[in-house]
Amino acid sequence: MGVGVGALTPLSPGQAAAAADPAAWLDVHGDALYAYALTRVRVPAVAEDMVQETLLAALGSADRFRGESTERTWLIGILKHKVLDHLRRSIREQPLDEQVEEDTGHVAGYFDHTGHWADQPGAWGDPEGALQQEQFWNVLSDCMERLPERLRTLYALRELDGLETEELMRVLNISSRNNLWVMLSRTRLQLRQCLEANWFSP
Amino acid sequence: MNLAIKCSELARLASEGRDRGLNWRERLSVAVHLLFCQPCLRLRRQLDFLGKAAKSAGAGEAPIAGARLDDGARERIRRSLQRRGS
Incomplete structure (x- = not known):
């Protein structure tokens, strides 16, 4: 098998686990994950914790990443669950009025x-x-x-x-x-x- | 049958149409109102645009405002990953 072909072949679960490299995930996707979390939870320290938890969870379940989605989509998917859990918990403590x-x-x-x-919407031109x-x-x-x-x-x-x-x-x-x-x-x-x-x- | 609605009602329906299906009567009221009301037509288009912008922001296609992990945070996360990984 040529090297070029190998690079394009989806990893089997075993290979994916072997290739799990959380340090690289942090380098490549850290900012995107952080921005995603911060947009939804607003508190920087909480957003940071969520990025950390997400990467740890990803590390533990790398064998379930089958290369069907991009690495970024997979990580965001994990993070999304964590964000929703967090919001559910904080809303229970402080319900919307x-x-x-x-x-x-x-x-x-x-x-x-x-x-x-009272104040009409203005023209936005070509938004x-x-x-x-x-x-x-x-x-x-x-x-x-x-x-x-x-x-x-x-x-x-x-x-x-x-x-x-x-x-x-x-x-x-x-x-x-x-x-x-x-x-x-x-x-x-x-x-x-x-x-x-x-x-x-x- | 009276289909006339005020701009305030149009605004509510224009927004709710993004969250639920409007019934035929509501849709007709909106369509009639928009025929004659330039500000509300603008509103509707601007809400469409806003929804599209928010969706691309959510999909990570747009960088939302300089949200970057600073060096301290990066280092803390890196250390916790190393602890777990080893």
Whole structure:
């Protein structure tokens, strides 16, 4: 077997275990794992712990990595479970205050008493171009940071990870679908306004 | 049949349409409102864009804001891996 061919052949489980190299995982994927965790749990020390736990778990289960996904996807998959577990636990200790969200209502500030825009959305031109600019991602990240913690967590799980309503209700211990949707609606309006103010028409 | 909705309701439906299926009446109300309301049409497009941006951020295609392991953290993790590995 030629060397070039060998490099492209998926590793058998035994080979994968033999090839497990957590130091290399840390070098290659450490920042990506850390960024993933930090976006969702916000506390740097917690995010660091999760990266460590993920790599340790990966080390213990390297024989289950069969090369069907990329190494990065495999590691992120492990990390995602750890993040969800962490959020479930911390939400149990400090439940979301649904009533407050409901009372404040999502229209507060954005519309006048007749239901018209208090401040109309402006023209964003061609926003697609922003996706190519690193500075845009910094602005989006800053805007997410400004959200109240519970809304930021909810938004990240919904839009970054694509969790559906039922799963969100379970993880975040929210009992009312309507409240959940109202909270998401408020969050999107706030993010929209923040992006407009800080990127599209500063 | 009254399909007229206010901008505040449009905003709620435009958002909820991303989280649940709207019924035909809601969809029709949205479509009619968007025919005549430029600001709400912008809102809908901007929410679409926001969703797309967030999704690529979630997929790790975009670097979210300089989140990098500093040297101290890297070293701590490296040591714990060595302990376990040996």
